[in-house]
Amino acid sequence: MPLVAPFRVDPLVDGRQSERALMVRRGVQRLMMASRVAVLPEVPLVSGRRADLLCLSEKGEFSIIEIKTSIEDFRTDRKWPVYQLHCDRLYFATHPGVPVDIFPPSCGLILSDGYSAEILREAEPAKLAPATRKALTLRFARLSADRLLQAEWAANPFMTGLLGFEDEG
Numbered sequence: 001m002p003l004v005a006p007f008r009v010d011p012l013v014d015g016r017q018s019e020r021a022l023m024v025r026r027g028v029q030r031l032m033m034a035s036r037v038a039v040l041p042e043v044p045l046v047s048g049r050r051a052d053l054l055c056l057s058e059k060g061e062f063s064i065i066e067i068k069t070s071i072e073d074f075r076t077d078r079k080w081p082v083y084q085l086h087c088d089r090l091y092f093a094t095h096p097g098v099p100v101d102i103f104p105p106s107c108g109l110i111l112s113d114g115y116s117a118e119i120l121r122e123a124e125p126a127k128l129a130p131a132t133r134k135a136l137t138l139r140f141a142r143l144s145a146d147r148l149l150q151a152e153w154a155a156n157p158f159m160t161g162l163l164g165f166e167d168e169g
Helices: 019-034 071-076 081-086 130-155
Strands: 037-044 052-056 061-067 089-094 109-113 117-121
Touching: 019 037, 019 061, 019 109, 019 117, 037 130, 052 130, 061 081, 061 109, 061 130, 081 089, 081 130, 089 130
Parallel strands: 061 089, 089 109
Antiparallel strands: 037 052, 052 061, 109 117
16 A cells, blocks of 8 residues: 655655756755855745745845746746845846846846855845735745655654654564
């Protein structure tokens, strides 16, 4: 009898991300973690959009990092201005094969090689409204907790530790 988990094994990769986008994401995540910034990939926003990376600093400030892997990827995506309503700072992240002059100067710019990343330009700050910040903080916390639980379920389908049952054997 097969065991079926209630969630996909990896909810952060759904086939829409190219290998190159995942490479850029890996380098950016390493940079953020080294800077003591919490990072969640693939975060649904109340606007119906989904942020590639949502970052929360120790000061409680939110940044969204939009990953672009080519000139065409940037030019065909016109939804990114909506992200500015959901963060204090908006960044684009790319790799060395994409010319950096295509990105708007008001947004930050991060260059990633997959192993590390560097902030080439800081984003212009904008303050979130207090109610928006609270809602986004709750969304970040709940999504983090849900993903931890999903990882636990994937590692232990019987969830004995979560249900309070001890392993007797």
